[in-house]
Amino acid sequence: xxxxxxxxxxxxxxxxxxxxxxxxxxxxxxxxxxxxxxxxxxxxxxxxxxxxxxxxxxxxxxxxxxxxxxxxxxxxxxxxxxxxxxxxxxxxxxxxxxxxxxxxxxxxxxxxxxxxxxxxxxxxxxxxxxxxxxxxxxxxxxxxxxxxxxxxxxxxxxxxxxxxxxxxxxxxxxxxxxxxxxxxxxxxxxxxxxxxxxxxxxxxxxxxxxxxxxxxxxxxxxxxxxxxxxxxxxxxxxxxxxxxxxxxxxxxxxxxxxxxxxxxxxxxxxxxxxxxxxxxxxxxxxxxxxxxxxxxxxxxxxxxxxxxxxxxxxxxxxxxxxxxxxxxxxxxxxxxxxxxxxxxxxxxxxxxxxxxxxxxxxxxxxxxxxxxxxxxxxxxxxxxxxxxxxxxxxxxxxxxxxxxxxxxxxxxxxxxxxxxxxxxxxxxxxxxxxxxxxxxxxxxxx
Amino acid sequence: xxxxxxxxxxxxxxxxxxxxxxxxxxxxxxxxxxxxxxxxxxxxxxxxxxxxxxxxxxxxxxxxxxxxxxxxxxxxxxxxxxxxxxxxxxxxxxxxxxxxxxxxxxxxxxxxxxxxxxxxxxxxxxxxxxxxxxxxxxxxxxxxxxxxxxxxxxxxxxxxxxxxxxxxxxxxxxxxxxxxxxxxxxxxxxxxxxxx
Numbered sequence: 001x002x003x004x005x006x007x008x009x010x011x012x013x014x015x016x017x018x019x020x021x022x023x024x025x026x027x028x029x030x031x032x033x034x035x036x037x038x039x040x041x042x043x044x045x046x047x048x049x050x051x052x053x054x055x056x057x058x059x060x061x062x063x064x065x066x067x068x069x070x071x072x073x074x075x076x077x078x079x080x081x082x083x084x085x086x087x088x089x090x091x092x093x094x095x096x097x098x099x100x101x102x103x104x105x106x107x108x109x110x111x112x113x114x115x116x117x118x119x120x121x122x123x124x125x126x127x128x129x130x131x132x133x134x135x136x137x138x139x140x141x142x143x144x145x146x147x148x149x150x151x152x153x154x155x156x157x158x159x160x161x162x163x164x165x166x167x168x169x170x171x172x173x174x175x176x177x178x179x180x181x182x183x184x185x186x187x188x189x190x191x192x193x194x195x196x197x198x199x200x201x202x203x204x205x206x207x208x209x210x211x212x213x214x215x216x217x218x219x220x221x222x223x224x225x226x227x228x229x230x231x232x233x234x235x236x237x238x239x240x241x242x243x244x245x246x247x248x249x250x251x252x253x254x255x256x257x258x259x260x261x262x263x264x265x266x267x268x269x270x271x272x273x274x275x276x277x278x279x280x281x282x283x284x285x286x287x288x289x290x291x292x293x294x295x296x297x298x299x300x301x302x303x304x305x306x307x308x309x310x311x312x313x314x315x316x317x318x319x320x321x322x323x324x325x326x327x328x329x330x331x332x333x334x335x336x337x338x339x340x341x342x343x344x345x346x347x348x349x350x351x352x353x354x355x356x357x358x359x360x361x362x363x364x365x366x367x368x369x370x371x372x373x374x375x376x377x378x379x380x381x382x383x384x385x386x387x388x389x390x391x392x393x394x395x396x397x398x399x400x401x402x403x404x405x406x407x408x409x410x411x412x413x414x415x416x417x418x419x420x421x422x423x424x425x426x427x428x429x430x431x432x433x434x435x436x437x438x439x440x441x442x443x444x445x446x
Numbered sequence: 447x448x449x450x451x452x453x454x455x456x457x458x459x460x461x462x463x464x465x466x467x468x469x470x471x472x473x474x475x476x477x478x479x480x481x482x483x484x485x486x487x488x489x490x491x492x493x494x495x496x497x498x499x500x501x502x503x504x505x506x507x508x509x510x511x512x513x514x515x516x517x518x519x520x521x522x523x524x525x526x527x528x529x530x531x532x533x534x535x536x537x538x539x540x541x542x543x544x545x546x547x548x549x550x551x552x553x554x555x556x557x558x559x560x561x562x563x564x565x566x567x568x569x570x571x572x573x574x575x576x577x578x579x580x581x582x583x584x585x586x587x588x589x590x591x592x593x594x595x596x597x598x599x600x601x602x603x604x605x606x607x608x609x610x611x612x613x614x615x616x617x618x619x620x621x622x623x624x625x626x627x628x629x630x631x632x633x634x635x636x637x638x639x640x641x642x
Contacts, residue, residue, distance in 0.1 A: 014579070018485035021481055021485060032510050033473075
């Protein structure tokens, strides 16, 4: 039998098959239509889980691998990159000659040893370049002209004789390395001073005014019509005021679940937080140096967990109490120093101004600390439904909480704090089939 | 202008109304459209599936897509029956592709014994032939349907199923061979029953 003929015969037989309509088939179809298809496919959830594992792995790695020794090594490498080591090495090369003449050497051997060996060779290469400038007469500042750099930093600064020696050397060519070399001598301490002042970590001790505007894009869904869930992205630009107003930004993923029969909801998320802060200008290290800017940027991962209990969830005004735990894991902190330095090369020349700006990666922060805080908020949210599926809400809340901090270096710390939210309002585009959008304005004081 | 028969005009008007109703997610219109094409489309699904339950699953998945995407259908560009038919065929193919990724446990049930004799397609009912087609392994059955019934070329089948042209030809040859043997055995059994 030829293939074509065989196929044609089969085709003609099969084309006549038209089974009778079975109402059961439509019932199954109708059930399928009524069932809400999951909007977030399993693959997306797997990718999200993979990303979460990756972030967790990275944080675990950085936490366990960042030991004391590596931190010091890091700070020196940072110093070398920024050219500080060169100046410090130059100062160190001068130290041997300077100390006996000044007669007040208090610099310890440790300070000398702390300098990387590589810096010596840098110093040697610097010598010829500076030789010419050394010939010029230098006006040395009197020791009384040196100001104490600050309470915390003072203990860590090199002795006055060494500073004099450094100043002599630095004044010879540009003077800009003056502060820098002292940073190399005690790389962590000046920075620790900054760290202790960080308003972000020690919120309980400062009044932090914060205004935030969260933008949310959420995908809602239901599970068997009894529970509702949402997952989405959030971006929260904000403005916080401690001593100066500075911007902050957080972005990340949020997921939550709400029960229909029990007025309870849970929300969890993972956000990348970035805060900027500015501390009060530090005391001048030396006469003629005007500190103009100290600005820090702290970025880390926030993991908020929140539970809400509604007292009247069905009504338009829905008071609720919320509590939660937020872990903040610092990942990177950068600090920028800018200062003017005014110095004289010799008495015959006019005053010379130099603006120095340098950026440091703070060495003690990454992966070594976890700051967690709990808060209880008593809030009331009033919903106002607008036409065309839009919604609006007003929020007022007051809260009290407990901040505690687990810190690898500073140990366990606990402090009570309170926060009050002066109010908030938001606008939501609700009941859209695939996505809910929302924005709000919150303001609170810690 | 061609004059269409009155019945066809009514039929078309009715379908246009149903499609419009489906666009508005009118459940009554959806049910009527489903009922209207149920038999024809289930006939197609039965050829691709191994049993009626599986065929109904394919049919309902197809109609789910129809109802969710009806706003994309343009009345001016084609008729609704051809559009639904395409969706049904594609859904059946998609299902085959998903199934084919799973571990294959076929062929033991299809190890027909070799036999000789002419195949008497005409002597078997449509239902009996359909049953034999359904008993083919999914890979053979799908290629057989696409080539012999739908009229696709091996190149097109290869593209749709994600297989090579050679595999398509090979699967068709095996499908034909198995089908001929099955028809032959079936025919022989039937003949003996009649002889008794």
